Amino acid sequence: MAVSVTLPALGESVTEGTVTRWLKAEGERVEADEPLLEVSTDKVDTEIPAPASGVLASIKVAEDETIEVGAELAVIDDGSGAPAAESAPAAEPAQPQAEQAPAQQAPAQEAPAQQAPAQEAPAQQGAAEGTDVTLPALGESVTEGTVTRWLKQVGEEVEADEPLLEVSTDKVDTEIPAPASGTLLEILVGEDETAEVGAKLAVIGSGAAAPAAAPAQPAEQPKA
Template structure:
């Protein structure tokens, strides 16, 4: 029996990923949850574990190739199976129809009666969008909220960063799935919840007038504009301040530009840099958007080892 390994969705707004390195080659034995390859997206660099134990039968996507979420990356064969062709299915499974959009029921009047007085507009909710904990990897089952970037009542746009979460494989931002106002924050900071758990709700409230019998408008009174009196403008005297010549300071020699503190480095790369004794500020990233990859740390390790050599 064979299994197909596909590109996972590493974030709600991530639609594709790039294969940066294969950790196994065709014919290798692999265990379940063992790292199989490394991928890079515009938000995160992470390892993809094997969903099953078996033999890596085929690598479909080569290194440095970008594929969409859900695309086949490799084929894994069960340990006890030989390369036997799978029987073709007798019929294609029937696709389940998508659930229709929720339509709020319209209440019908129970009986016809005399017209009621005009009622004031009542707030009508346009529906709340639930923000859930996404699956940030095939073997990730939970995540920890590390920081909320928005508060209750704040306006938020679609795909705007809403909060930051951390898992055992990746630290990343969760974007807003809709445009609106943050109605509730259901999970506080430093709380760990399962994948699919509700994190917050986003919605918009609007006022809709209730249906009523139109009433004739009252005659409007003519509006008489009050005369505007123009006040005289007095020109204030301009006092010329003495100009003081500032001393010329020679600029200091430019120092080595360090990487900004807010540049994103994955936990895997940060741990490897600490173990190798490499300063991340002196490493130039070759990944997507200039991010530092494992290869950059490994390439900088000989330089880091040669630096502390004492001069005699």
């Protein structure tokens, strides 16, 4: 049921009043005798209480407007057949903002280590600048040998008579020394490969390389 809020008589000589402030807004719930609005007259400023509990359905007189005593100020719906549904606009709940955790999928990829060049180009290209490493005769009946392991890699420095590779034959396993000092420029026979006696195994480069010389072999002395 709708209950009218009217401007009461505020004194014997008071005939009108001015609405100075509404303490409730349309749609808000009010309780009986709760201050609803403030009114000013030429005699007094006062608050007008709600005549009943319910929802403030409609405000008829806006602020700073003047009305006569007995005029309708507003309508309160007590809940029976309320045209205006009760809607107490409470403070809007703060919507939780989903914290967007940055997808840290930044697997740090390790920078590949700088690889040394596989082969160093010879400083001077010339026949006299390279010393051949050959497979020496390792016995009277030995005609070939198998490279089992290189002790130096291409690009590494080697010293004369320094062990350069290991060779296996059907008679003996031995190390082949470098015939000269310099840089190992090229490997011609890989590991587990077989080469004949006298075959070129590698090339060593140096500033003044001596001609390739096979390891000295003891000469067999014919029996007298």
